[in-house]
Amino acid sequence: MSDGNVVMEEAQTGDSLHYLSDEQVQQGIEAMFFAYRGFTHDPDRILATMAYGRAHHRAIHFIARSPSTTVNNLLGILGVTKQSLNRVLRTLVQDGLVESRVGENDKRERHLRLTDAGARLERQLSDAQRARVRDAYRNAGPDAVSGFRTVLEAMMEPDLRRKYHAIGEQDP
Amino acid sequence: MSDGNVVMEEAQTGDSLHYLSDEQVQQGIEAMFFAYRGFTHDPDRILATMAYGRAHHRAIHFIARSPSTTVNNLLGILGVTKQSLNRVLRTLVQDGLVESRVGENDKRERHLRLTDAGARLERQLSDAQRARVRDAYRNAGPDAVSGFRTVLEAMMEPDLRRKYHAIGEQDP
DNA sequence: CTTGGAATGTCAACAAAGCTGACATATTAT
DNA sequence: ATAATATGTCAGCTTTGTTGACATTCCAAG
Numbered sequence: 001m002s003d004g005n006v007v008m009e010e011a012q013t014g015d016s017l018h019y020l021s022d023e024q025v026q027q028g029i030e031a032m033f034f035a036y037r038g039f040t041h042d043p044d045r046i047l048a049t050m051a052y053g054r055a056h057h058r059a060i061h062f063i064a065r066s067p068s069t070t071v072n073n074l075l076g077i078l079g080v081t082k083q084s085l086n087r088v089l090r091t092l093v094q095d096g097l098v099e100s101r102v103g104e105n106d107k108r109e110r111h112l113r114l115t116d117a118g119a120r121l122e123r124q125l126s127d128a129q130r131a132r133v134r135d136a137y138r139n140a141g142p143d144a145v146s147g148f149r150t151v152l153e154a155m156m157e158p159d160l161r162r163k164y165h166a167i168g169e170q171d172p
Numbered sequence: 173m174s175d176g177n178v179v180m181e182e183a184q185t186g187d188s189l190h191y192l193s194d195e196q197v198q199q200g201i202e203a204m205f206f207a208y209r210g211f212t213h214d215p216d217r218i219l220a221t222m223a224y225g226r227a228h229h230r231a232i233h234f235i236a237r238s239p240s241t242t243v244n245n246l247l248g249i250l251g252v253t254k255q256s257l258n259r260v261l262r263t264l265v266q267d268g269l270v271e272s273r274v275g276e277n278d279k280r281e282r283h284l285r286l287t288d289a290g291a292r293l294e295r296q297l298s299d300a301q302r303a304r305v306r307d308a309y310r311n312a313g314p315d316a317v318s319g320f321r322t323v324l325e326a327m328m329e330p331d332l333r334r335k336y337h338a339i340g341e342q343d344p
Numbered sequence: 345c346t347t348g349g350a351a352t353g354t355c356a357a358c359a360a361a362g363c364t365g366a367c368a369t370a371t372t373a374t
Numbered sequence: 375a376t377a378a379t380a381t382g383t384c385a386g387c388t389t390t391g392t393t394g395a396c397a398t399t400c401c402a403a404g
Contacts, residue, residue: 031320036204254382354396
């Protein structure tokens with residue numbers, strides 16, 4: 001819990017690295033845990049009333065964000081196996097929420113987009129989540145939001161950070 | 173995606189609420205998703221080599237943080253059913269990583285604490301996670317860290333925010 | 345034009361970790 | 375005495391992840 005590491009740093013630099021103490025780091029870890037629970041709470045509550053789960057929400061979210069994305073691209077973003085994603089996508093396509101089009105250039109690829117019904121569900125699912133994040137932003141203020149995003153970015157795995165930045169760009 | 177809501181706010185207050193735009197909120201949602209993946213990446217990698225999973229890590233983490241906590245308290249923190257937690261605790265006690273003592277005042281309660289072996293595993297599991305968070309903190313700087321924690325707190329469900337603050341205090 | 349590899353889909357089997365419901369056992373509180 | 379609390383346990387189910395194997399389709403390299 002308290003190896004001499006941080007103590008040495010503090011001895012070297014005084015109190016300026018207080019935010020790097022084990023206790024501060026530990027509290028940050030716990031804050032991530034509890035905040036993520038809040039983060040998923042609202043969509044989970046809605047999904048519990050349907051035949052869908054969090055995996056469906058994730059797929060719907062990123063299809064909405066990157067229309068015409070391919071299955072392979074989605075696999076890279078979500079970090080699950082194709083079998084796992086395919087089970088989710090199959091139900092969404094069957095239920096008419098997602099459309100799977102054969103690629104024009106490369107006909108092996110399937111390009112995914114939400115149908116109108118899918119977009120409606122996406123809206124419903126994400127509205128509560130957006131509201132929560134927006135409220136948190138409003139309460140915290142712009143400087144805190146900036147720091148929030150800076151730390152989150154620094155916490156990502158490098159390849160996921162690249163994917164994070166690629167979302168919403170021209171050619172992902 | 174862009175209901176007129178935010179546009180109205182921006183019309184009212186100018187650009188000061190830019191950080192509340194749907195696009196900013198959406199990016200924050202995705203940052204949470206990707207960052208949480210990084211957050212769990214290191215312990216998950218270690219756990220994959222053992223017979224334990226993320227649920228064991230969570231139990232071990234909070235037992236380490238709140239020694240002598242009761243099962244009921246842990247249930248409230250983790251937000252799972254007693255059956256689910258019990259399955260995890262049973263293996264940890266059987267494997268000699270967690271000790272379960274009958275309460276002194278109230279003998280219905282079981283007070284949980286890590287054994288030496290459990291503390292060693294906790295250290296191993298959490299070291300990588302702490303290192304990642306500490307590196308993220310270091311790269312982001314103290315102001316960003318402050319904002320990070322402010323937004324995370326604002327994102328929590330109120331009852332979990334209370335539990336978050338109660339951890340590490342005298343009488344949880 | 346054949347062939348290797350890539351992208352996708354699908355089947356089967358399995359595991360982790362959540363859930364509900366029911367029930368048992370101590371122990372404490374009323 | 376009786377009710378409520380804290381815990382443990384059994385059985386069964388669901389979601390979501392995993393591997394492994396195999397088929398199809400198609401692009402690209404030879």
